[in-house]
Amino acid sequence: CTHFCEILYIELLLVVHGLYLTATIGPKEGWQVYSSAQDADGRCICTVVAPEQNLCSRDAKGRQLRQLLEKVQNMSQSIEVLNLRTQRDFQYVMKMENQMKGLRTKFKQIEDDRKTIMARNFQELKEKMDELQPLIPVLEQYKTDAQLISSFKEEIRNLSMVLAAIQEEMGAYDYDELYQRVLRLDSRLRNCMGKLTCGKLMKITGPVTIKTSGTRFGAWMTDPQASQRNNRVWYMDSYTNSKIVREYKTMEDFVANAVSRTYNLPFKWEGTGHVVYNGSLYYNKYQSNIIVKYSFETGRVLAQRALEYSGFHNTYSYSWGGFSDIDVMTDELGMWLVYATNQNAGNIVIAQMDPDTLEVQKTWNTEYSKRNAGESFMICGTLYITNSHLTGAKVYYSYSTKTSSYEYTDIPFHNQYFHISMLDYNARERALYAWNNGHQVLFNVTLFHVIKTEDDS
Incomplete structure (x- = not known):
């Protein structure tokens, strides 16, 4: 490059x-x-x-250029060998041409005055002339070949100069x-993308299968608040009856199953709606409506708080079950909770939560039944809900916390392995992390931005 x-x-x-x-x-x-x-x-x-x-x-392009230069150099060497041979033969034929010209002159003199020359000498000259006669077209061909080879040499020289210039330009960096x-x-x-922080979901592409491991249900994630150099992956297999969290230093280590650390949480979890945010794990405590904040650095629980009125332990789970009553989420605007209450007739409630104190700051009541939702995720303060966790699922409904309004959508995505038990948005990667029937996959998202001009402000 x-x-x-x-x-x-x-x-x-x-x-x-x-x-x-x-x-x-x-x-x-x-x-x-x-x-x-x-x-x-x-x-x-x-x-x-x-x-x-x-x-x-520039590795691939540079390698192609080097191979091309080698071919040109090999071709140049072959043409040079051919040229030497041709020049040698050409000199021999030119010598023969001079001899032929001399013989022609002598022969003409003999024909003009053959009466004065003995018949034997005349016949001898005649035979030599007959032997040389076939060399005339050969001579002409050699002249043509010599010109062609000269032209080839010139073209090879020009091509070598062009390639050398390209290589020099590439090598300058x-x-x-x-x-x-x-x-x-x-x-x-x-930095540019930071100015286009939020937008409306328009398209979901993929998935890309990262790994196949674990049971049918589980969660995996990276920290959207981490620096670009920090690419740790956390892995939580199953939806209940476990306290083991596995950490991998990089995505490559995750694929290779090279575990760097293992954490034994103080409490078991329920569901798959966990997130890692700014170095801490947030999850729903087993058989309760309590949210737990656990620090990976200190190995301690930093905060706990009960989510008032929230159903738990399969009271208001997603359509696939799995104690998925409370879903912790993050996006460009912070941390969110998605759950359902009796007060909202089992429909989804969205809550914005302080990631430090776990205090609920504001709530929004939707009219979408939690049990009819396959999965959901937040992007830019808007909740997107899928209509199923099975084949044919699509993003069917969205609710904007900015306008407190909803709309029905039709955004398909490929449920490659037929059963999704976790779907979570990562704002740093601009991607959806999913657990798809024992496969850990990624979906890319395309967001629609309205660009405001100075006149709009």
Whole structure:
């Protein structure tokens, strides 16, 4: 990747489209969609995309260039050998041509005055001329071949110069320098994305299967508040009767099942609606409506609080059961609880919670039955609810805490393994983490942003 990589990277960050509703925004292979946007009148949509981690690596392109240079050099050497042979043969034929010209002159003189020459000498010259006669077309062919080889040499020389210039340009940048430039661009992209923090869910793509492990039900997660260098993964198999949390240093370690630490929680959990947020685990205590905050660093419970009126232990679970009454969630705006109460007729209640004290700050009552929901997740203060945990599931309903209003949606996603028991949004990764019938998978999301101009403010 040369200096134009940065230009290409930046140019592709914002791709302008005219009509979002009639055109599907799809990045080229190797690029990931971050989000989409348009103005209030729907006139301009942009899609923020970024390359995969190794897109700007010059290894593959450099290797191809080196192979091409080697082929050109080999070709040049072969042509040079052919040229030497041709030149040698050409000199021999040129010598023969001179001899033929001399013989022609002598022969003409003999024909002009053959009466004065003995018949024997005349016949001898005639035979030599007959022997040399077939060499005339060979001579002409050698002349043509010599010109062709000369042309080949010139083309090879030009091509070598072009390739050498490209290689010199690529070599002008050290690989580590290029990598640092990519990191800086990635940082700038994330800063840009920070200005487009919130948006409306438009599309779910995937899934990508990360691993196959555990029972049919469970939860896995990363910390959306962690730094970019902190990629720890936490794994909680089953929906009850367990206190063991496994930690992996990286996603690669998670795939390889290389456990770095194991935590033995003070209380068992219920359901799969757990989250890790700013280094602590938040979960529903077994057979209760109590939320527990557990610090991985200290190995201690930092806070506990009962969620008033909330059903628990399969009173108001999701459609798949599993004691999934209380679902702890996080998004760009903070921490949330999703549950149901008798006071709201078993319909879903959304609560915004202080992550430090676990105090409920505000609640919203929806009209969607908790038992009829497959799963749910929060993005930018809006709750999205799926209509099933089985095949054919889609995001069917959304409730905005900003406007205290709901709407019915139709956003399909691929339930590849037919049974979802955990679906949670990670704002740092802009992805949905899911436990799909013993498979840990990721879904990418595309968000719709309304870009406000100075006139709108």
